[in-house]
Amino acid sequence: SQQGEEDPQALSIQEGENATMNCSYKTSINNLQWYRQNSGRGLVHLILIRSNEREKHSGRLRVTLDTSKKSSSLLITASRAADTASYFCATDDSSASKIIFGSGTRLSIRP
Amino acid sequence: DGGITQSPKYLFRKEGQNVTLSCEQNLNHDAMYWYRQDPGQGLRLIYYSQIVNDFQKGDIAEGYSVSREKKESFPLTVTSAQKNPTAFYLCASSIPGAQPQHFGDGTRLSIL
Numbered sequence: 001s002q003q004g005e006e007d008p009q010a011l012s013i014q015e016g017e018n019a020t021m022n023c024s025y026k027t028s029i030n031n032l033q034w035y036r037q038n039s040g041r042g043l044v045h046l047i048l049i050r051s052n053e054r055e056k057h058s059g060r061l062r063v064t065l066d067t068s069k070k071s072s073s074l075l076i077t078a079s080r081a082a083d084t085a086s087y088f089c090a091t092d093d094s095s096a097s098k099i100i101f102g103s104g105t106r107l108s109i110r111p
Numbered sequence: 112d113g114g115i116t117q118s119p120k121y122l123f124r125k126e127g128q129n130v131t132l133s134c135e136q137n138l139n140h141d142a143m144y145w146y147r148q149d150p151g152q153g154l155r156l157i158y159y160s161q162i163v164n165d166f167q168k169g170d171i172a173e174g175y176s177v178s179r180e181k182k183e184s185f186p187l188t189v190t191s192a193q194k195n196p197t198a199f200y201l202c203a204s205s206i207p208g209a210q211p212q213h214f215g216d217g218t219r220l221s222i223l
Binding site: 030031033040041042043044045048088091092093096097098099100101102103104106 | 115117144146151152153154156159161169199201203207208209211212213214215216217219
């Protein structure tokens with residue numbers, strides 16, 4: 001059962017540009033999380049935003065949440081080569097006992 | 112250094128063979144999870160455990176088994192009943208509930 005869907009599936013931008021990824025989900029949530037996965041590695045937690053929050057920042061990351069549209073966006077500003085990775089959103093399931101991952105956005109940063 | 116250790120990094124399975132993937136954590140987390148990731152795809156939940164000696168099936172449990180005898184350890188067995196086991200397997204842990212998860216670096220399983 002997939003809750004979140006990321007858009008676009010793949011994104012290629014020039015180093016220094018901003019990257020925006022979107023996540024849409026189907027049912028009401030308590031929180032939404034974003035993770036990064038470098039090729040062949042495990043996922044790394046980036047940020048968690050609660051359903052009563054609209055925006056959250058962490059370094060060059062900015063996450064927004066619109067519960068009326070059931071969507072979230074992840075903005076990475078001033079991208080670097082090291083930001084090349086897949087990015088996943090994850091939402092809690094109806095029992096809030098676990099999280100469900102989307103299919104991810106593959107981000108490539110061109111030098 | 113606190114973290115999750117998965118071993119081995121690469122594993123090969125012969126026809127009809129069961130194989131066991133190891134996952135150990137020293138983060139003192141009660142909850143542990145096993146995911147399967149196919150190329151270019153997201154993560155699908157196989158099994159999860161919120162506390163020692165208890166575990167629940169995820170979305171794709173058929174052909175897999177787990178045990179949770181110790182808080183630190185959550186091994187996954189891929190049985191011969193799993194006909195398409197080739198994938199990247201990820202183990203994670205967290206405090207119970209829909210909380211941020213810490214991941215190991217995965218085990219890549221292939222068929223000989």
